[in-house]
Structures are given as structure tokens and as C-alpha cells.
Amino acid sequence: MRTFTLNETERALVEGCLQQNRKSQEQLYQRYKDAMYTLSYRITQDFELAQDVLQEAFLAVFRGIHSFRQESTLGAWIKTIVVRTAYKKVKKQAPTESxxxxxxxxxxxxxxxxxxxxxxxxxxxxxxxxxxxxxxxxxxxxxxxxxxxxxxxxxxxxxxxxxxxxxxxxxxxxxxxxxx
Structure with missing residues (x-):
């Protein structure tokens, strides 16, 4: 597996989140929220559901930050969590066409x-x-x-x-x- 090197800012944010530092969590959220909301909306096609996905996904990010192994960029890791969260939400919302x-x-x-x-x-x-x-x-x-x-x-x-x-x-x- 390839390991990605975090820049200083991301390394500090991850360390702060590992220590459950609220300021670091807020900074990480602010850094990625717009891109992740856009992705969430593209999948859900619902503004409120996309916001719910964003909140759930970032809670999962903060709870699971210890499992981030730098096998991808931090943004790609967060994106994966957002996509999985959004997919689960839309799967519950509506049946797929036969x-x-x-x-x-x-x-x-x-x-x-x-x-x-x-x-x-x-x-x-x-x-x-x-x-x-x-x-x-x-x-x-x-x-x-x-x-x-x-x-x-x-x-x-x-x-x-x-x-x-x-x-x-x-x-x-x-x-x-x-x-x-």
C-alpha cells in the first residue's frame, strides 16, 4: 500500500482530532465541508438530506480518525466516508427502478x-x-x-x-x- 504524506496543516488537524480538540475538528470541518456538501448533494439531490449526510459523515470522521492510515489523501478518505453515508441515506429513502x-x-x-x-x-x-x-x-x-x-x-x-x-x-x- 502506498502511504501519503500529509502537509503540516493536515498533520496538525489530524493530531488535534485524535486528541478530540474541538478547534481542530472545526478547522477540519471548515476545510472540507463545501466540497463534501457538493458531493453529498450530487448523490442525494436533496438539500436537507445532503446536510444530514454531511453532519453524519463528519461525526464518523471524528470518531474514526484513529483509523486513517494515510493510504490515501485526507480529503479522499473523508470523501469515501461522505459517499458511503450518502449512499446509505438514499438507499433508505427510495426504492430503485426495477x-x-x-x-x-x-x-x-x-x-x-x-x-x-x-x-x-x-x-x-x-x-x-x-x-x-x-x-x-x-x-x-x-x-x-x-x-x-x-x-x-x-x-x-x-x-x-x-x-x-x-x-x-x-x-x-x-x-x-x-x-x-
Whole structure:
């Protein structure tokens, strides 16, 4: 395993958090909260739920800081906790669309023009499992192997969820009236 070296600020924050120093915890939270909230919102598509995820995730960070082994950057370690927390929340919130319903859909051409607002609406409309995998792979740049490890699913499930997410997006975009 590769070990990452923390910069002085991060090393001091981790040490302070290990000692349960409230000031260090607040500084760590302030340093990462915006990026982690954005990621949480992308997965949950709900402002309040994203805030709940952020709070739960940082509590988990502070409780589990002793397990941070520097096998990734501090930000990547926190991101993994946020993603797992968000995924658990959305999984509880809504059932996923049945696979059979998705399989029966005909392939749809994306067209030549796609407005960012329409794409954002389409992503928000994805079932939670599809949205989580889509956001992690297509927006955050994770690999299928990383998504599988982060979400506790198989690589095959990650690939199929991404495939069906893209199919769902195609149908949604067609329904929104996007034409080439």
C-alpha cells in the first residue's frame, strides 16, 4: 500500500482530532465541508438530506480518525466516508427502478445538443442507486473498482448501474424534448 504524506496543516488537524480538540475538528470541518456538501448533494439531490449526510459523515470522521492510515489523501478518505453515508441515506429513502423496466426500454440517440440545465434535471431524476454510481464515475472520476469498494457492491453491479443510468438519462432527455 502506498502511504501519503500529509502537509503540516493536515498533520496538525489530524493530531488535534485524535486528541478530540474541538478547534481542530472545526478547522477540519471548515476545510472540507463545501466540497463534501457538493458531493453529498450530487448523490442525494436533496438539500436537507445532503446536510444530514454531511453532519453524519463528519461525526464518523471524528470518531474514526484513529483509523486513517494515510493510504490515501485526507480529503479522499473523508470523501469515501461522505459517499458511503450518502449512499446509505438514499438507499433508505427510495426504492430503485426495477431492472426489468429499464431493460425493456429502446435505445435512444443522445442528439447533437444538450443544455446543461436539462442534463442536471435528468441526473436529478435518476433512481438513487443509478445516480450514486453515475456521479461517482462520470462526475467525480472514480473507477468501477473504486466505486465497488466505496459502495460495497461488485464491479459488475457498478458497471450495470452506470449502463442503466445512461439509458435512463437517454429516456429522460428524450422526454424533456431535446432534439438534435
Amino acid at each position: 431492472l426489468e423496466a429499464v431493460i425493456r426500454q429502446e435505445p435512444i440517440d443522445w442528439g447533437d445538443y444538450l443544455d446543461a440545465e436539462y442534463l442536471e434535471q435528468a441526473i436529478q431524476g435518476l433512481p438513487p442507486g443509478y445516480r450514486s454510481v453515475f456521479v461517482l464515475i462520470e462526475i467525480e472520476g472514480y473507477s468501477h473498482k473504486e466505486v465497488a469498494a466505496t459502495l460495497g457492491i461488485s464491479v459488475g453491479t457498478s458497471k450495470s448501474q452506470l449502463y442503466y443510468a445512461k439509458r435512463h438519462l437517454q429516456r429522460t432527455i428524450k422526454a424533456l424534448g431535446i432534439r438534435s
